[in-house]
Amino acid sequence: xTKEQPSGPSxxxxxxxxxxxxxxGLAPPLFPAAVxxxxxxxxxxxxxxxxxxxxxxxxxGHPTGLSTESRLAAxxxxxxxxxxxxxxxxxxxxxxxxxxxxxxxxxSLEQYGGVAELLHxxxxxxxxxxxxxxxxxxxxxxSRMRDTTxxxxxxxxxxxxxxxxDFRALMAGLERAPHRPVLALDAxxxxxxxxxxxxxxxxxxxxxxxxxxxxxxxxxxxxVLGSRDRTAPIRERRRMLGANCDPETAWLLDRGLMTLAxxxxxxxxxxxxxxxxxxxxxxxxxxxxxxxxxxxxxxLARRQMRAFGAILAFEVQGGFEAARRTFDRLRLIARxxxxxxxxxxxxxxxxSSHRSLSEAGRREIGITDGLLRMSAGIEDVPDLWRDLxxxxx
Numbered sequence: 001x002t003k004e005q006p007s008g009p010s011x012x013x014x015x016x017x018x019x020x021x022x023x024x025g026l027a028p029p030l031f032p033a034a035v036x037x038x039x040x041x042x043x044x045x046x047x048x049x050x051x052x053x054x055x056x057x058x059x060x061g062h063p064t065g066l067s068t069e070s071r072l073a074a075x076x077x078x079x080x081x082x083x084x085x086x087x088x089x090x091x092x093x094x095x096x097x098x099x100x101x102x103x104x105x106x107x108s109l110e111q112y113g114g115v116a117e118l119l120h121x122x123x124x125x126x127x128x129x130x131x132x133x134x135x136x137x138x139x140x141x142x143s144r145m146r147d148t149t150x151x152x153x154x155x156x157x158x159x160x161x162x163x164x165x166d167f168r169a170l171m172a173g174l175e176r177a178p179h180r181p182v183l184a185l186d187a188x189x190x191x192x193x194x195x196x197x198x199x200x201x202x203x204x205x206x207x208x209x210x211x212x213x214x215x216x217x218x219x220x221x222x223x224v225l226g227s228r229d230r231t232a233p234i235r236e237r238r239r240m241l242g243a244n245c246d247p248e249t250a251w252l253l254d255r256g257l258m259t260l261a262x263x264x265x266x267x268x269x270x271x272x273x274x275x276x277x278x279x280x281x282x283x284x285x286x287x288x289x290x291x292x293x294x295x296x297x298x299x300l301a302r303r304q305m306r307a308f309g310a311i312l313a314f315e316v317q318g319g320f321e322a323a324r325r326t327f328d329r330l331r332l333i334a335r336x337x338x339x340x341x342x343x344x345x346x347x348x349x350x351x352s353s354h355r356s357l358s359e360a361g362r363r364e365i366g367i368t369d370g371l372l373r374m375s376a377g378i379e380d381v382p383d384l385w386r387d388l389x390x391x392x393x
Contacts, residue, residue: 009075009193010261016074028067030251034058060239064247068254069223072213075257076192076205078225082235083250087188087208088114089243090222092122094204095151096241097233098182101127103150106141106181108165109134110158110365113354115186119153139169142177149179155186157305159339160313160349160373161288161366162189164297167200167304182230188212188340193264194307203230211340212310214256215263221245221253263342263378267310270344270384271376275312277385283322283392285370288313311339313349313373316392320369323348327372329391332383339375344384346374 007015036055038044046052055062065083072081084090095118099105107119109132116132123130133144141152156165165185174180184204187197191212197205207213209221222245224234238244245253275289287294290301291308301308316322327335327348336345337352347353349367357367376384 008261012075013071013260014258017070017072028251028254029064030247031063032247033062058247059242059244061235061244062247062250064254065245065250068245068250068257071254071257072192072209072223073225075260076225077196077198078205078227080228080231080235081223081225082231082238083209083245083253084222084224084238085243085245086220087206087210087222088118089238090206090208090224091115091118091153091186093234093237093241093243094184094206094224095119095123095126095128095153097237098151098184099126099128100150102148103128104146104148105130106144106149106152107132108138108154108156108158110161110163111153111155112159112186112188113349113356115153115155116354117356135163135165138165139173141170141173142175145177145179145181147178149181151182151184153184153186155189156195157189157290157309157311159189160311160353160371162290162295162309162311162313163288164290164300164304166300171201189309189311190305191260191264193261194309195305198226200304203227204234208340209253211338212264212267213260213340214253215260215340215342216252216256217336217338217341217343219249219252219256221249264307264310266378267376268307270378270381271310271312271374272308273381274374274376274384274388275314278312278314278388281389281392283317283326284314285317286315310376311373312376313371315368315370316372318370320350323370323372326391330387331390332379332387333374333391339373341375342378344375344377344379346372349373 047054069081069083119130154165183202185197185202186206188208188211204226207223209223272291275287278284279287289312290297316326333344333346337347350369
Protein backbone atom coordinates (compact mmCIF):
# COMPACT_ATOMS: atom_id res chain seq x y z
CA UNK A 1 0.00 0.00 0.00
CA THR A 2 1.24 3.49 -0.79
CA LYS A 3 0.89 6.45 1.51
CA GLU A 4 -1.77 7.80 -0.84
CA GLN A 5 -3.78 4.61 -0.34
CA PRO A 6 -4.39 4.13 3.40
CA SER A 7 -5.44 0.58 4.12
CA GLY A 8 -8.00 -0.74 6.56
CA PRO A 9 -7.46 -3.65 8.97
CA SER A 10 -8.75 -6.37 6.66
CA UNK A 11 -6.62 -5.06 3.80
CA UNK A 12 -3.51 -4.91 6.00
CA UNK A 13 -4.19 -8.42 7.27
CA UNK A 14 -4.24 -9.68 3.69
CA UNK A 15 -1.71 -7.50 1.89
CA UNK A 16 0.37 -5.77 4.57
CA UNK A 17 4.12 -5.78 4.30
CA UNK A 18 4.61 -7.93 1.24
CA UNK A 19 4.28 -7.83 -2.49
CA UNK A 20 2.99 -10.59 -4.74
CA UNK A 21 5.49 -13.47 -4.77
CA UNK A 22 7.29 -14.04 -8.10
CA UNK A 23 5.71 -17.49 -8.46
CA UNK A 24 2.32 -15.77 -8.80
CA GLY A 25 0.54 -17.79 -6.13
CA LEU A 26 -1.94 -15.99 -3.90
CA ALA A 27 -1.04 -18.14 -0.87
CA PRO A 28 2.28 -17.30 0.84
CA PRO A 29 4.99 -19.87 0.06
CA LEU A 30 6.44 -22.20 2.68
CA PHE A 31 10.24 -22.67 2.73
CA PRO A 32 10.92 -25.47 5.22
CA ALA A 33 14.68 -25.57 4.64
CA ALA A 34 16.71 -25.22 7.83
CA VAL A 35 20.03 -24.66 6.02
CA UNK A 36 20.98 -22.40 3.10
CA UNK A 37 23.84 -23.06 0.65
CA UNK A 38 26.10 -20.37 -0.90
CA UNK A 39 27.80 -20.00 -4.25
CA UNK A 40 31.18 -18.94 -2.90
CA UNK A 41 33.11 -18.09 0.25
CA UNK A 42 32.78 -14.39 -0.53
CA UNK A 43 29.00 -14.75 -0.73
CA UNK A 44 29.02 -16.62 2.57
CA UNK A 45 31.10 -13.93 4.30
CA UNK A 46 28.97 -11.12 2.86
CA UNK A 47 25.80 -12.77 4.15
CA UNK A 48 27.23 -13.29 7.65
CA UNK A 49 28.38 -9.67 7.74
CA UNK A 50 25.03 -8.37 6.55
CA UNK A 51 26.37 -6.86 3.30
CA UNK A 52 24.25 -9.30 1.30
CA UNK A 53 20.57 -9.98 1.85
CA UNK A 54 19.77 -13.60 2.46
CA UNK A 55 19.12 -16.21 5.12
CA UNK A 56 21.80 -18.39 6.66
CA UNK A 57 20.28 -20.90 9.01
CA UNK A 58 16.76 -21.27 10.42
CA UNK A 59 17.85 -20.27 13.93
CA UNK A 60 19.01 -16.93 12.50
CA GLY A 61 15.91 -16.43 10.34
CA HIS A 62 14.20 -17.97 7.33
CA PRO A 63 12.24 -16.71 4.30
CA THR A 64 8.85 -17.79 5.64
CA GLY A 65 9.48 -16.06 8.96
CA LEU A 66 10.64 -12.86 7.26
CA SER A 67 7.44 -12.78 5.20
CA THR A 68 5.30 -13.26 8.32
CA GLU A 69 7.26 -10.62 10.24
CA SER A 70 6.68 -8.17 7.40
CA ARG A 71 2.92 -8.73 7.54
CA LEU A 72 2.87 -8.42 11.35
CA ALA A 73 4.84 -5.16 11.24
CA ALA A 74 2.44 -3.69 8.68
CA UNK A 75 -0.55 -4.72 10.77
CA UNK A 76 0.82 -3.12 13.96
CA UNK A 77 2.25 -0.08 12.17
CA UNK A 78 5.78 -0.97 13.30
CA UNK A 79 9.14 -0.74 11.55
CA UNK A 80 10.06 -4.27 12.51
CA UNK A 81 8.73 -7.48 14.03
CA UNK A 82 10.68 -10.29 15.68
CA UNK A 83 8.89 -13.62 15.53
CA UNK A 84 9.53 -15.92 18.50
CA UNK A 85 8.75 -19.48 19.50
CA UNK A 86 6.03 -18.42 21.97
CA UNK A 87 4.53 -15.43 23.71
CA UNK A 88 6.56 -16.19 26.82
CA UNK A 89 9.72 -16.36 24.68
CA UNK A 90 8.88 -12.87 23.42
CA UNK A 91 8.67 -11.60 27.02
CA UNK A 92 11.85 -13.40 28.11
CA UNK A 93 13.85 -12.17 25.11
CA UNK A 94 12.69 -8.61 25.75
CA UNK A 95 13.70 -8.84 29.39
CA UNK A 96 17.07 -10.35 28.46
CA UNK A 97 17.81 -7.79 25.74
CA UNK A 98 16.82 -4.68 27.70
CA UNK A 99 17.92 -5.41 31.27
CA UNK A 100 21.21 -6.14 33.02
CA UNK A 101 21.98 -7.44 36.51
CA UNK A 102 21.01 -4.83 39.09
CA UNK A 103 18.43 -3.12 36.89
CA UNK A 104 15.00 -2.21 38.18
CA UNK A 105 11.78 -3.26 36.39
CA UNK A 106 8.33 -1.78 36.95
CA UNK A 107 5.44 -4.08 36.03
CA SER A 108 1.69 -3.92 36.35
CA LEU A 109 0.31 -6.00 39.19
CA GLU A 110 -2.32 -7.40 36.85
CA GLN A 111 -0.30 -9.58 34.50
CA TYR A 112 -0.78 -12.92 32.82
CA GLY A 113 0.22 -15.48 35.46
CA GLY A 114 3.10 -16.83 33.36
CA VAL A 115 4.63 -13.37 33.01
CA ALA A 116 4.26 -12.70 36.74
CA GLU A 117 5.97 -16.04 37.47
CA LEU A 118 8.80 -15.19 35.07
CA LEU A 119 9.35 -11.80 36.68
CA HIS A 120 9.27 -13.24 40.20
CA UNK A 121 11.49 -16.29 39.66
CA UNK A 122 13.71 -15.69 36.64
CA UNK A 123 13.97 -11.99 37.38
CA UNK A 124 15.39 -12.82 40.80
CA UNK A 125 17.81 -15.35 39.27
CA UNK A 126 19.04 -12.68 36.84
CA UNK A 127 19.54 -10.18 39.64
CA UNK A 128 16.69 -7.87 38.63
CA UNK A 129 14.62 -5.89 41.11
CA UNK A 130 10.95 -5.96 40.14
CA UNK A 131 8.14 -3.86 41.60
CA UNK A 132 4.52 -4.65 40.76
CA UNK A 133 2.17 -1.68 40.70
CA UNK A 134 -1.64 -1.55 40.63
CA UNK A 135 -3.10 0.02 37.51
CA UNK A 136 -4.20 3.06 39.51
CA UNK A 137 -0.55 3.87 40.35
CA UNK A 138 0.70 3.84 36.76
CA UNK A 139 -0.20 7.49 36.20
CA UNK A 140 2.48 8.42 38.73
CA UNK A 141 5.33 6.26 37.45
CA UNK A 142 7.80 9.09 37.80
CA SER A 143 7.70 8.88 41.59
CA ARG A 144 8.16 5.08 41.48
CA MET A 145 11.22 5.12 39.26
CA ARG A 146 14.82 4.76 40.32
CA ASP A 147 18.05 5.66 38.57
CA THR A 148 18.30 1.96 37.67
CA THR A 149 14.78 1.60 36.24
CA UNK A 150 15.39 0.16 32.78
CA UNK A 151 12.07 -1.38 31.75
CA UNK A 152 8.35 -0.81 32.30
CA UNK A 153 6.37 -3.92 31.36
CA UNK A 154 2.59 -3.61 31.28
CA UNK A 155 -0.44 -5.52 30.03
CA UNK A 156 -3.57 -3.85 28.66
CA UNK A 157 -6.26 -5.08 28.50
CA UNK A 158 -5.43 -7.26 31.48
CA UNK A 159 -6.02 -10.96 31.87
CA UNK A 160 -8.58 -12.00 33.11
CA UNK A 161 -10.54 -8.95 34.35
CA UNK A 162 -10.08 -6.94 31.12
CA UNK A 163 -8.99 -3.76 32.87
CA UNK A 164 -7.03 -1.05 31.07
CA UNK A 165 -3.91 1.01 31.53
CA ASP A 166 -4.73 4.69 30.95
CA PHE A 167 -2.21 5.46 28.21
CA ARG A 168 -2.61 9.24 28.40
CA ALA A 169 -2.08 9.33 32.16
CA LEU A 170 0.88 6.96 31.87
CA MET A 171 2.67 9.08 29.28
CA ALA A 172 1.91 12.31 31.16
CA GLY A 173 3.36 10.81 34.33
CA LEU A 174 6.52 9.76 32.52
CA GLU A 175 7.11 13.34 31.41
CA ARG A 176 7.86 14.09 35.05
CA ALA A 177 10.24 11.13 35.40
CA PRO A 178 14.01 11.66 35.83
CA HIS A 179 14.69 9.54 32.74
CA ARG A 180 12.72 7.45 30.26
CA PRO A 181 12.92 3.66 30.51
CA VAL A 182 11.91 1.30 27.73
CA LEU A 183 8.11 0.97 27.65
CA ALA A 184 6.84 -2.48 26.65
CA LEU A 185 3.18 -3.45 26.38
CA ASP A 186 1.65 -6.90 26.16
CA ALA A 187 -1.32 -6.18 23.88
CA UNK A 188 -2.36 -9.79 23.25
CA UNK A 189 -5.96 -9.27 24.35
CA UNK A 190 -6.37 -6.17 22.17
CA UNK A 191 -4.64 -7.43 18.99
CA UNK A 192 -3.23 -4.81 16.62
CA UNK A 193 -6.83 -4.11 15.58
CA UNK A 194 -8.16 -3.23 19.03
CA UNK A 195 -5.82 -0.37 19.93
CA UNK A 196 -2.88 1.65 18.60
CA UNK A 197 -0.19 0.70 21.09
CA UNK A 198 2.85 2.18 19.34
CA UNK A 199 0.91 5.33 18.48
CA UNK A 200 0.12 5.72 22.19
CA UNK A 201 3.85 5.98 22.95
CA UNK A 202 5.07 2.47 23.74
CA UNK A 203 8.50 1.46 22.47
CA UNK A 204 7.76 -2.24 22.15
CA UNK A 205 4.53 -4.17 21.70
CA UNK A 206 4.30 -7.89 22.45
CA UNK A 207 1.71 -10.46 21.41
CA UNK A 208 1.22 -14.12 22.10
CA UNK A 209 0.56 -15.03 18.46
CA UNK A 210 -0.79 -18.36 19.72
CA UNK A 211 -3.98 -16.47 20.48
CA UNK A 212 -5.85 -14.14 18.08
CA UNK A 213 -3.12 -13.68 15.49
CA UNK A 214 -2.97 -17.39 14.71
CA UNK A 215 -6.58 -17.79 15.70
CA UNK A 216 -7.12 -21.52 15.16
CA UNK A 217 -5.49 -23.17 18.22
CA UNK A 218 -2.97 -24.96 16.01
CA UNK A 219 0.28 -23.06 16.60
CA UNK A 220 2.48 -21.58 19.33
CA UNK A 221 4.33 -18.34 18.60
CA UNK A 222 5.02 -14.83 19.87
CA UNK A 223 6.14 -11.52 18.42
CA VAL A 224 7.85 -8.32 19.56
CA LEU A 225 7.29 -5.18 17.46
CA GLY A 226 8.80 -1.72 17.42
CA SER A 227 11.47 0.38 15.74
CA ARG A 228 14.49 -1.43 14.29
CA ASP A 229 16.72 0.17 16.91
CA ARG A 230 14.58 -1.38 19.65
CA THR A 231 14.09 -4.79 18.03
CA ALA A 232 17.70 -5.36 16.88
CA PRO A 233 19.02 -6.53 20.28
CA ILE A 234 15.94 -8.74 20.70
CA ARG A 235 16.56 -10.35 17.31
CA GLU A 236 20.20 -10.93 18.35
CA ARG A 237 19.09 -12.58 21.61
CA ARG A 238 16.68 -14.76 19.65
CA ARG A 239 19.55 -16.00 17.49
CA MET A 240 21.79 -16.76 20.45
CA LEU A 241 19.12 -18.45 22.55
CA GLY A 242 17.51 -20.39 19.71
CA ALA A 243 14.02 -19.00 20.29
CA ASN A 244 13.01 -18.53 16.65
CA CYS A 245 9.70 -19.74 15.27
CA ASP A 246 10.02 -22.67 12.83
CA PRO A 247 8.98 -22.19 9.17
CA GLU A 248 5.87 -24.38 9.33
CA THR A 249 4.52 -22.48 12.33
CA ALA A 250 5.36 -19.12 10.74
CA TRP A 251 3.47 -20.20 7.62
CA LEU A 252 0.39 -21.18 9.66
CA LEU A 253 0.54 -17.82 11.44
CA ASP A 254 0.83 -15.96 8.13
CA ARG A 255 -2.25 -17.77 6.88
CA GLY A 256 -4.16 -17.08 10.10
CA LEU A 257 -3.46 -13.35 9.85
CA MET A 258 -5.41 -13.20 6.59
CA THR A 259 -8.71 -13.71 8.44
CA LEU A 260 -7.86 -11.85 11.65
CA ALA A 261 -10.06 -8.81 10.98
CA UNK A 262 -13.21 -10.75 10.20
CA UNK A 263 -12.67 -13.21 13.07
CA UNK A 264 -12.02 -10.37 15.50
CA UNK A 265 -15.16 -8.49 14.47
CA UNK A 266 -17.38 -11.56 15.08
CA UNK A 267 -15.66 -12.47 18.35
CA UNK A 268 -16.04 -8.94 19.75
CA UNK A 269 -19.73 -8.84 18.80
CA UNK A 270 -20.32 -12.24 20.43
CA UNK A 271 -18.50 -11.19 23.61
CA UNK A 272 -20.57 -8.03 23.99
CA UNK A 273 -23.89 -9.85 23.55
CA UNK A 274 -22.93 -12.65 25.95
CA UNK A 275 -21.68 -10.13 28.53
CA UNK A 276 -25.03 -8.33 28.42
CA UNK A 277 -26.96 -11.56 28.88
CA UNK A 278 -24.72 -12.83 31.68
CA UNK A 279 -25.03 -9.52 33.55
CA UNK A 280 -28.80 -10.06 33.68
CA UNK A 281 -28.56 -13.71 34.81
CA UNK A 282 -29.61 -14.34 38.45
CA UNK A 283 -26.76 -16.85 39.04
CA UNK A 284 -24.07 -14.36 37.98
CA UNK A 285 -23.01 -11.80 40.56
CA UNK A 286 -20.68 -9.73 38.36
CA UNK A 287 -19.48 -9.50 34.77
CA UNK A 288 -16.16 -7.97 33.69
CA UNK A 289 -16.27 -6.65 30.12
CA UNK A 290 -15.21 -3.12 29.09
CA UNK A 291 -18.12 -2.86 26.67
CA UNK A 292 -20.55 -2.81 29.61
CA UNK A 293 -21.28 0.56 31.31
CA UNK A 294 -20.83 -1.25 34.64
CA UNK A 295 -17.15 -1.95 33.92
CA UNK A 296 -14.92 0.52 35.81
CA UNK A 297 -12.94 1.28 32.65
CA UNK A 298 -15.85 1.53 30.22
CA UNK A 299 -15.35 5.23 29.41
CA LEU A 300 -11.58 4.72 29.11
CA ALA A 301 -12.21 1.86 26.70
CA ARG A 302 -14.52 4.03 24.60
CA ARG A 303 -11.78 6.65 24.34
CA GLN A 304 -8.71 4.44 24.02
CA MET A 305 -9.75 1.29 22.17
CA ARG A 306 -11.07 0.62 18.69
CA ALA A 307 -13.07 -2.38 19.95
CA PHE A 308 -14.00 -3.73 23.39
CA GLY A 309 -12.39 -7.11 22.72
CA ALA A 310 -13.49 -10.72 22.89
CA ILE A 311 -12.61 -11.65 26.49
CA LEU A 312 -15.07 -11.46 29.37
CA ALA A 313 -15.05 -12.80 32.90
CA PHE A 314 -17.93 -13.47 35.26
CA GLU A 315 -18.38 -14.50 38.88
CA VAL A 316 -20.78 -17.34 39.58
CA GLN A 317 -22.92 -17.02 42.70
CA GLY A 318 -21.77 -19.62 45.22
CA GLY A 319 -17.99 -19.42 44.90
CA PHE A 320 -15.71 -22.27 43.90
CA GLU A 321 -18.24 -25.11 43.97
CA ALA A 322 -20.73 -23.19 41.86
CA ALA A 323 -18.01 -22.23 39.39
CA ARG A 324 -16.84 -25.86 39.23
CA ARG A 325 -20.35 -27.13 38.52
CA THR A 326 -20.88 -24.51 35.82
CA PHE A 327 -17.49 -25.26 34.28
CA ASP A 328 -18.08 -29.02 34.24
CA ARG A 329 -21.56 -28.74 32.70
CA LEU A 330 -20.46 -26.88 29.58
CA ARG A 331 -20.87 -28.96 26.43
CA LEU A 332 -20.34 -26.66 23.43
CA ILE A 333 -17.88 -24.22 24.98
CA ALA A 334 -14.47 -25.82 25.40
CA ARG A 335 -12.90 -26.11 28.85
CA UNK A 336 -9.45 -25.01 27.70
CA UNK A 337 -6.51 -22.97 29.10
CA UNK A 338 -6.15 -20.51 26.25
CA UNK A 339 -7.97 -17.78 24.35
CA UNK A 340 -8.32 -16.15 20.97
CA UNK A 341 -9.26 -19.16 18.87
CA UNK A 342 -12.31 -19.51 16.64
CA UNK A 343 -13.79 -21.87 19.26
CA UNK A 344 -15.23 -20.36 22.45
CA UNK A 345 -13.30 -21.37 25.59
CA UNK A 346 -13.73 -21.05 29.33
CA UNK A 347 -11.17 -21.46 32.09
CA UNK A 348 -11.02 -21.07 35.87
CA UNK A 349 -8.19 -18.53 36.45
CA UNK A 350 -7.58 -19.41 40.10
CA UNK A 351 -6.62 -22.99 39.21
CA SER A 352 -5.07 -22.44 35.77
CA SER A 353 -3.70 -19.18 34.33
CA HIS A 354 -3.04 -17.63 37.77
CA ARG A 355 -2.41 -20.74 39.87
CA SER A 356 1.21 -19.66 40.46
CA LEU A 357 -0.05 -16.73 42.55
CA SER A 358 -0.88 -17.18 46.20
CA GLU A 359 -4.50 -16.89 47.32
CA ALA A 360 -3.69 -13.47 48.76
CA GLY A 361 -2.02 -12.44 45.49
CA ARG A 362 -5.07 -13.48 43.49
CA ARG A 363 -7.39 -11.71 45.87
CA GLU A 364 -5.30 -8.53 45.57
CA ILE A 365 -5.98 -8.31 41.84
CA GLY A 366 -9.63 -9.38 42.10
CA ILE A 367 -9.46 -13.04 41.02
CA THR A 368 -11.97 -14.91 43.16
CA ASP A 369 -12.59 -18.67 43.36
CA GLY A 370 -15.96 -18.15 41.66
CA LEU A 371 -14.51 -16.34 38.64
CA LEU A 372 -14.64 -17.87 35.16
CA ARG A 373 -12.99 -16.32 32.09
CA MET A 374 -14.50 -16.78 28.65
CA SER A 375 -12.89 -16.27 25.26
CA ALA A 376 -15.71 -15.71 22.77
CA GLY A 377 -15.38 -17.59 19.50
CA ILE A 378 -17.23 -17.24 16.21
CA GLU A 379 -20.15 -19.60 16.92
CA ASP A 380 -23.77 -18.43 16.80
CA VAL A 381 -24.76 -16.55 19.96
CA PRO A 382 -28.02 -18.54 20.55
CA ASP A 383 -26.01 -21.77 20.72
CA LEU A 384 -23.40 -20.30 23.05
CA TRP A 385 -26.08 -18.79 25.30
CA ARG A 386 -27.99 -22.07 25.50
CA ASP A 387 -24.80 -23.79 26.68
CA LEU A 388 -24.16 -21.11 29.32
CA UNK A 389 -27.77 -21.12 30.54
CA UNK A 390 -27.83 -24.88 30.94
CA UNK A 391 -24.47 -24.85 32.74
CA UNK A 392 -25.64 -22.13 35.14
CA UNK A 393 -29.06 -23.68 35.79
